[in-house]
Amino acid sequence: MTADATSAVAGFASYPTAVWRTRNLLTGVLGSGGLWLLVIPSFLGGLIGALLLSHRGNRNFIEFIPWLVLPATIIIALRPVLVRRREGGTLQPDLAQMLWPVAMAGIFVVALYDGYFGAGIGILMIGALTFISPGEISHVVALKNFLNCWMRGVAVFVLVLDGNVDWNYGAPMAVGGLVGGYIGGIVSHRANRAVVRSIVIVIGLTVAGYYFWKLYGPAVMGVGGE
Numbered sequence: 001m002t003a004d005a006t007s008a009v010a011g012f013a014s015y016p017t018a019v020w021r022t023r024n025l026l027t028g029v030l031g032s033g034g035l036w037l038l039v040i041p042s043f044l045g046g047l048i049g050a051l052l053l054s055h056r057g058n059r060n061f062i063e064f065i066p067w068l069v070l071p072a073t074i075i076i077a078l079r080p081v082l083v084r085r086r087e088g089g090t091l092q093p094d095l096a097q098m099l100w101p102v103a104m105a106g107i108f109v110v111a112l113y114d115g116y117f118g119a120g121i122g123i124l125m126i127g128a129l130t131f132i133s134p135g136e137i138s139h140v141v142a143l144k145n146f147l148n149c150w151m152r153g154v155a156v157f158v159l160v161l162d163g164n165v166d167w168n169y170g171a172p173m174a175v176g177g178l179v180g181g182y183i184g185g186i187v188s189h190r191a192n193r194a195v196v197r198s199i200v201i202v203i204g205l206t207v208a209g210y211y212f213w214k215l216y217g218p219a220v221m222g223v224g225g226e
Contacts, residue, residue, distance in 0.1 A: 005160075006165050009156050009173070010177045013173075013178050014181030014184065015145055015149035017179075018145045022138075022142035026139075035146075041107040042147040042150040043150045044108060045107070045108040045115060046111045046151035047115065048115065049114060049155060050115040050116070051158060052112075053117075054158055062211065069124065070205075072123045072124045076130065103132050106128050110124050110151075111147075114148065114155065119207070119211070121152075122200075123200065123204040125144040125148060129143055129144060145181075
């Protein structure tokens with residue numbers, strides 16, 4: 001639990017600086033009402049997920065990680081086909097009013113996973129937001145950082161209150177996260193959209209491949225060695 005809480009603090013530290021660096025990209029991604037509407041399921045999901053982790057003391061989602069990250073990565077790869085910019089290049093979501101509860105429920109589930117486990121959460125969020133925000137990938141990354149800041153922020157708050165953070169390691173890791181988040185914001189803001197999407201896809205495939213191997217690799221090797 002201490003290791004999980006300490007790494008969560010380090011992971012959270014990267015989001016505030018990333019959000020600050022890409023704050024201008026949030027303008028127009030969603031209307032101000034829609035943007036803050038998504039904060040509600042993000043905050044509640046992160047809170048409940050962290051409370052579950054705090055009370056259960058273990059993480060049981062590892063079997064699901066590759067099966068969640070791989071489809072999300074495929075969605076990101078197909079994003080140019082799935083997303084159609086409205087005439088005039090607007091970044092407003094082409095989402096019917098009746099679908100907003102579905103979108104918020106989806107964000108809540110992702111936030112719940114983030115608060116409880118969190119591995120590969122960036123890929124899952126970008127995949128989920130593909131169906132909400134038709135903006136360029138850099139805008140979606142900025143929106144992902146903004147919502148992840150709320151999800152992970154409330155989760156870290158719960159873990160800190162429980163006294164599970166080893167600050168001897170957490171503090172310097174958090175400083176590194178702050179710097180890394182700012183640099184990442186610069187890269188995602190200035191890089192070509194195809195480059196950003198390619199980087200995200202490579203990361204997603206790497207994460208999925210790692211956990212597939214971790215879960216099933218030894219068994220496959222065991223069968224092959226008989």
